[in-house]
Amino acid sequence: MNYIILIFSVMCAGIKSTFSKVGNRYLDQHNNIYSLNFYLFLVAWLVILVVGAKSVFPIHGFMIFLAIFYALFTLLSILLYIKATQLGSVLLSSLIYSCGFLVPTVVGILFQTETMTLLQLAGIMLMLISFGISAKANEKVTIKWLLYALAAMFSSGMVSVLQKIYRSSPYESQMNGFLVIAFFFIVVILFCLMPKPLVKPNKKLAGTSVIIGIALASINLCNLYLSGVMPAVIVFPVLNGGVIISSALFAWIFLKEPIPSKKKIGIVLAIIAILLIA
Secondary structure, three states, X not given: OHHHHHHHHHHHHHHHHHHHHHHHOOOOOOOOHHHHHHHHHXXXXXXXXXXXXXXXXXXXXXXXXXXXXXXXXXXXXXXXXXXXXXXXXHHHHHHHHHHHHHHHHHHHHHHOOOOOOHHHHHHHHHHHHXXXXXXXXXXXXXXXXXXXXXXXXHHHHHHHHHHHHHHOOOOHHHHHHHHHHHHHHHHHHHHHHOOOOOOOOOHHHHHHHHHHHHHHHHHHHHHHHHOOOOOHHHHHHHHHHHHHHHHHHHHHHHXXXXXXXXXXXXXXXXXXXXXXXX
């Protein structure tokens, strides 16, 4: 069952990635990237609220404290990644961002007595190679771009670390309530960042936000659960590597995007890497 949930999360991540491309087509001066993220996180929060409202109370200080950091790192990972793509290669930015799984993997081994086999290490190395093949580019690299890309990667990894911390706390039974609070903070922050005066989103942007929001809620609910029942060395590399496969698949199905030969090689290597890791 845990592996079924893991596969479901990977599929949701592919849907989120694919429809994020669609949502970017409908942005304008009144509905920018902050507005899009506000609407999709609002939908995600409402979905999580339905699932986790009963587990919000009693509210503990630890829950609030960790939820604030969860919200901040989630937002930072998104905003820093967007900035990195504006300053440099989208492909290289995606490559570095996808390596965020290294943060919780290392933390799990160093501080949570998790172990890594030689097969799993080989799988992780093969996963990194698959990223490089899938996102190879020759654009100019600048220090400023690299700092933003690395910061986005670290922030993404810290979200996973916080998931592990909360799931190993005495309050893990309130994990869905924890997400309700964290996503509430995210919605409030994005509301402050989005353009004013508020403009009603067009139907296409609204529809895309609903799809991405449901996928985002599912990803966070699944990943928070999985972080407490499976080792980090399995969960996070498989999640990041699986996105390569699911994103390419859904982009081909929904957007009719062809899969280049290099991408196909990267997908095959990612599948092999996932088998080695898991």
